[in-house]
Amino acid sequence: MAPSPFAEPERIDAPVPGGVLGGGLWPAATASAPTVVAVHDLTANHLVWGHLAVALGGRLTLAAPDLRGRARSADLPGPGGLEHHADDVAAFVDAVTAGPVVLVGHGYGAWVAARVAGRPATRCAGLVLVDPVPDQAAPAPYPSSVDAAFGADLHRLGRTYPNRDAYLAGWATRPAFRSGVDRLTRRALLADLYGSGFLWRPMVDPELVTADAREVVTTRPDARAVAPQGVAVELLRPAVVAGTDHETLVLGDAGAGAVAAAIERVLAGPPEGAPEPDVATAD
Numbered sequence: 383m384a385p386s387p388f389a390e391p392e393r394i395d396a397p398v399p400g401g402v403l404g405g406g407l408w409p410a411a412t413a414s415a416p417t418v419v420a421v422h423d424l425t426a427n428h429l430v431w432g433h434l435a436v437a438l439g440g441r442l443t444l445a446a447p448d449l450r451g452r453a454r455s456a457d458l459p460g461p462g463g464l465e466h467h468a469d470d471v472a473a474f475v476d477a478v479t480a481g482p483v484v485l486v487g488h489g490y491g492a493w494v495a496a497r498v499a500g501r502p503a504t505r506c507a508g509l510v511l512v513d514p515v516p517d518q519a520a521p522a523p524y525p526s527s528v529d530a531a532f533g534a535d536l537h538r539l540g541r542t543y544p545n546r547d548a549y550l551a552g553w554a555t556r557p558a559f560r561s562g563v564d565r566l567t568r569r570a571l572l573a574d575l576y577g578s579g580f581l582w583r584p585m586v587d588p589e590l591v592t593a594d595a596r597e598v599v600t601t602r603p604d605a606r607a608v609a610p611q612g613v614a615v616e617l618l619r620p621a622v623v624a625g626t627d628h629e630t631l632v633l634g635d636a637g638a639g640a641v642a643a644a645i646e647r648v649l650a651g652p653p654e655g656a657p658e659p660d661v662a663t664a665d
Contacts, residue, residue, distance in 0.1 A: 391428070391435070394445060396477035398470045404428075404454025405447035405474060408435040416507065417479040418645055420446045421471055421498075423489030423515075423632075425535045425584070425591060427453035429570035430488070433638035436566070442484075442645065447474040449494070451587035451594075453573055462590045463597050468497035475504060482507035484645055488632050489515040490532075493598060496608040508648025509615045511605055512641055513628050518604040520619070525599060532595045539591060543582040546572055558630040567633045614651055616644035 391406030406428045418438070420431045428446035435444050448455040449467055460466075471494055475483055482505045487495030492514035499506040516531045518524055525531035543549045553559050553571055563571070576585040609615045620626045623640045631637035 396474040398473050400459045403447050403470050403474055408444040410443040411440040415442050417443045418484045419475050420486040421491030421495045423491055427573045429573045430632050432566035434641055437638040437642035445478040451590035453585055456585045460590045462594045467494045471498045484508040486510040488512040493603050500610040506613050509613055510644045511617045513619050513631050514605050519606045528595045528599050531599050539584050539588045544580045558627045614648040
């Protein structure tokens, strides 16, 4: 029987250039269950996938890394960039499973996951892109600058906080969290911090993360053009799940349920005789 998804995930480490990429593992109820590896957004950490672990309910194994320069991988040296992060995530996949894997990515992490999925050695069983940012295929205009794409998150990295509640208060002002922050979200947000007493700061390498943001905005990625040959792809945006936004597609029960359903669809594959779409959009 799988441990409760509300429990802390098992710690998992993957050797990568410069040290160890940290992350977490929520094991399935059976050892033969398929494996999902989920990649967080630009400034997040692996615990943002706690709601997805609950939604999967032990039917699948879920593993998630902290990207280089973030959280448990904050001490890893640069460089970052999409290709280096893809190298790291590929090593993490190898540390988790020898079998096929479904890759999931949120925001910036969607572009990292897509690069890993395109590598034949990954044995990708499906790819789920959760509101990739930035994206030329998005309904909104392409961001005109790094600040337009990631400004709120990048500004947060340079701040200090007198306590952890002050950090959470900033999140509570966002529309999706005005009704409160649940315990899984609280756990994920607080995992971003380190410090003591009256001095707390985000546990990231600001220079590495900012460079990642600049690179991806300049790259001008397009979700319509990332489908690896023979891999089922699902694209989710907030418009498909009532009451969600970019954050709560992951940090919320409704959004996580939609992500879990997308994972199940890519595992099932297209109906017999149906043509394979390049990207199946849910918006």
